[in-house]
Amino acid sequence: MTGPLRPAFHEGQVLAAADLSATVAYARGPAARHARHLHEWGIAEGLGLVTQPRTDPATGARYVEVSVSPGIAVDGTGREVVVTEPVVLRESDFDEVNGADQLTVEPYPVFLTAADREPDRSAAPVSCSGSATKTRVEESYQILFGRLGDERLVAEQQPPAIGAPPADPPVRWLILLGYVQWTDGHFSGVVTEARGVAARFVGVRADTVSAASGALTLRTAPEAHEGKPALVLSGGETPNLVFGLYQGGGTVAPLMTVAANGNLTIEGSFSGGTQAGSTLVVSGTATDGMLLPLPSGVTPEQVADGRVVLHVHLTPRTPPLATTALYSPVEATVDADRRLRCRVRLYNPKADPDSAVAEQPGAADFLVVATVTATNGGG
Known part of the structure; x- marks a missing residue:
């Protein structure tokens, strides 16, 4: 096996077309390998599907005209695809x-792929020999419509060998731009994701990312927008890690800060899932028909699927009574929905010897204990 061949020249050498072509090919090779192995392929800038409302003059029906905005993408072979104007x-x-x-x-999916074309006669010089041979190749593109489900072809594409140069046509690499909707002979809309497959954007492969300024910022958009999140790692006199939201002036208002000594400061409340083997408790007083609360951090779904087991203890409360009244609790239970059923009987023979025993709703002190099983990995 041999590595990449770098052209070398010497004085008095007669340069053939192959020598000059090898110089161009050698320059393209490292650029393609850099894009292919140090980055993830996809859309780098622009190339969005843009709609403009239109009206069919024959039927009066409303539809949209769809165009691809200018932009740049890099395919999986490392080849750059440039769209210079709206299409x-x-x-x-x-x-x-x-x-x-x-x-x-x-x-339906819409794809972009690289294509080589003969340039316009006015845009490319011809050979000095007087022949009609072109001395330029236009690195162009082609926009393709796919059939339903063709978006799965994107994930099935295989990159070329490690040392291979960027692929030239007829090799084709599909870059998904988005999807169009079709109604009554016209485009009716666009979406960026369908059937679980979205347009793909470029990324970076790196185990180490360093910042020359002393601060490294991660954000969710190319530009800083007010109210959008950012993660800032600072290494100055007071090194820290800050998660927050952009303010109008481009600064980040901290929502969470981790200092160099490990101290954590948060602006909001702190909550988390229940840990395996933990016990959570809530207590209070409820009356008949009330739904007993769950301890903080426990959800009804966790109880329903058995990840959390509830233990409920009830103590009927004695209502305010006259000194001659008799009181007897009849029922104090909780159903499967955690609804309290509490009934009591009251009788005061001195106040009214002929009165019957009265049954009425009661109240109970409750203690709800939630235990998380130690074998389910927590909540």
Whole structure:
């Protein structure tokens, strides 16, 4: 096996076309390998599906015109794909691929792929020999419509060998831009994700990321927007890790700060899942018909699926009574929904010897103990 070949020249050498082409190919090779192995392929900038409302002059029906915005993508071979101006998607191209389908609300995938083309005669010089041979190749692109389900082809693509240069046509690498919806012969809308597959954006492969300024910031958009989250790692005189939201001036208002000594400061409340083997308790007083509360951190779903077991202790409360009244608790239970059933009987023979024993709703002190089984990995 041999490594990449770097062209070398010497005085008096006659340069053939192959020598000059090898110089260009050598420069493309490292760039492609860098993009392929140090980055994740996908959309780098722009290339969104943009809609403009339109009206069909024949039927008066409303629809949308869909175009691809200018942008740059890098495919899985390391080749850069550049779209320099907006491209309107042609409905005739879509109809040619999917026109025979029955009407559906399911969105159809739209792909971008690299393509080499002969440049316009006015844009590319010809050979000095006087022949019509072109001396330039236009690194262009092609926009393709897929059939329903073709978005799965994106994940099935295999990258080239380690030392391979960027792939040239007819090798084709599909970059998913999004999806279009089709209604009554026109585009009716666009979406970025369908059937669990979304447009893919470029990423970075790195075990170490360093910052020359002394502060490293992670955010969810290319630009800082007020109210959007950011994670800032600072290494100055007071090193810390801050999670917060951008303010209007571009600074980050801390919501959570971890200091160099390990101290944690949070602006809001702190809550977490229940740990395996833990016990949580809540107590209080409830009257007949009330739903007993769960300890903080325990959810009804955890109780329903057996991850948390409840133990309830009830003590009927004695109501305020006259000195001659008799009191007897009849029932103090909790049903499967944690609803209290509490009934008591009262009788005061001195106040009214002929009166019957009265049964009425009562109240009870409760203690709810929630235990988390030690074998389920916690809540």
